[in-house]
Amino acid sequence: MYNNFKRVVHLMVPKRIIFKVEPYLRKVFSITKKGHNHCCTICNFKAKQWILLPNQDLLCPNCGSISRDRRLYLIVKKEFFTPSCNVLDFSPSRSLFRQFKREKNIQYTASDLSGNFIADAKYDITSINKESNSFDLILCYHILEHIIDDEKGMSELYRVLKPNGTLLIQTPFKEGKIYEDYTLTSETDRLKHFGQEDHVRIYSVAGLKERLQNVGFKIEILQFQKEVYFGFSDNETILKATK
Template sequence: MYQTFKNTITKIVSRKFIFKYEETLRSWYALFYTGNNYQCNVCSKKLRKFITLSNNESLCPNCGSVKRNRRLWSLLKTEFLFPQASILDFSPSRCLYRKLKKTANINYYSTDLSGDFIADHQFDITNLEIANNTLDLVICYHILEHINNDIRAIKELIRVMKPGAKALIQTPFKEGEIYEDYTFVSNEDRLKHFGQEDHVRIYSVVGLKERLQSCGFLVEIRENFSVDNKYCYDRNEKIIVITKPLN
């Protein structure tokens, strides 16, 4: 039902219209899911159930958050947000963009090159138009797997982050080694080998950790999270927290 509703809306109206009125449209649709079994921690909506998508993702009908958005927001509000923090968010989910834009006493900047997300800037992650030692926090979720020169992107992150600043990184992960082959340039090949038409590799946790360390970051792997079924988190989620050394 949800996918049919979404497909119908996207055929009728423009993306600009959807971005502008999405909150209202979702609030109407979410009335069918009102209940007390679950709750979205991003929008605080109490739900009878989350929407189950074809990829087994759990979507909030009210704000559009998925599992990783809800986990990320939990981490941000309990650990990583502080007054006057300067935050750069790459291709943010719309639900968290709206949440962070409304958060008082932080300096929030969003960026996206694709046009698929709401953003204030169009920075190239491999050549950021940001001064050295500027940012307190970077959110880099499902970005690096799209970037051919990921080492250059990582070096740009360490350049623009303040000493002691942190970044939250997530990508799709596999076991073993990083899998990349730059001879795969067609959408068909990339879909077949990397799982999505615009991906250029699949990281392993260990492989990405080593690349981040090679560029100077301190690296912490977050996994084995406790699961609160109320919020429909992902039990198997992995998040990499990196820190720019003080010296």
């Protein structure tokens, strides 16, 4: 029912209106989902059940976060939020954007070039319009698989990150080597080969690590397991890159 309702709303309501009214609609919807079986790390909503999405991910009925959002917020809040921390976030989920904006001790900037996300700026990741050494923390989740010149994007991320700063990065992953083929330009071909119409490659963990190291980053691979109460997915991988 949830997925059908969402589809109808997106067909009938302009995106800018959806962004404004979504929190209120979710508040109403979540009333029937209250319980004690689960807890969202972002909005602290206690739920009797998550919303199961078609891709098997678990959605918070109150704020709309998915599993990777909830884990990322917990990691960032515990390890990286320090007074005056300057954060750059590329195309964040709406649940994360709203929560990060509530944090009083950080300077948070969200960027989105596509217009599909709420954002403060429109930075091209291959040519970021900021001075070098600007950010303490950069969040780059499910972005680089969209970027043809990904190594230039990585170089820019390295440039604008402060010395000793941290980049948290995640993409879809596969075993073996990176798979990319720039002759595949149609949405049909990209969906078939890369899993989504606007993806241009599938990284392996080792391949992404190597490319990040080539531009100067030091890399730590973080592995996480399933956690039912918070709705965290199993075998989740995050690359922690430091300058």
